[in-house]
Amino acid sequence: MADGELSRQLASSQILDCNFDKDFCSWTQDTTDQKDWARQANGTATQGTGPSQDHTSGHGYYAYLETSTGFRGSSAQLISPKITVGTGKACLTFWYHMYGPHVADLNVYGPTNKIIWNRNGNQNNIWKQASVDVSAGSSFSM
Numbered sequence: 442m443a444d445g446e447l448s449r450q451l452a453s454s455q456i457l458d459c460n461f462d463k464d465f466c467s468w469t470q471d472t473t474d475q476k477d478w479a480r481q482a483n484g485t486a487t488q489g490t491g492p493s494q495d496h497t498s499g500h501g502y503y504a505y506l507e508t509s510t511g512f513r514g515s516s517a518q519l520i521s522p523k524i525t526v527g528t529g530k531a532c533l534t535f536w537y538h539m540y541g542p543h544v545a546d547l548n549v550y551g552p553t554n555k556i557i558w559n560r561n562g563n564q565n566n567i568w569k570q571a572s573v574d575v576s577a578g579s580s581f582s583m
């Protein structure tokens with residue numbers, strides 16, 4: 442399972458900020474892949490996986506992808522609105538929780554659809570913070 446608790450510190454744009462407590466904010470599901478992200482509160486359905494609570498408050502929602510079911514090699518992507526990053530330093534900050542035996546890759550895609558951050562496999566039963574430098578680009582989605 443992979444969970445994202447995304448907040449954003451992109452210098453030019455506040456639009457990516459989301460704690461998933463109410464909805465997916467401006468993030469949308471990729472409809473060309475095999476799965477969709479869900480919103481989940483508290484624990485996950487499969488024993489020994491997932492977070493037991495969200496990172497924002499401990500009783501809110503987080504974005505959630507169940508990986509104990511489904512077939513190997515399937516993927517699900519959340520897509521941001523189009524953003525433009527100028528030459529100043531920009532950074533995407535988010536919390537992730539990857540716990541369980543069926544966790545594969547969690548990727549962040551930047552300009553030109555290049556992978557700019559990746560974790561693979563079990564990262565233990567803990568929320569971890571990631572900060573990813575985002576290079577300049579115009580009108581791209583993450």
Ligand SMILES: [Ca+2]
Pocket residue numbers: 446460461462495496497498501502503
């Ligand atoms: Ca939350």
Ligand SMILES: [Ca+2]
Pocket residue numbers: 470471472473474475476477478517518
């Ligand atoms: Ca999808």
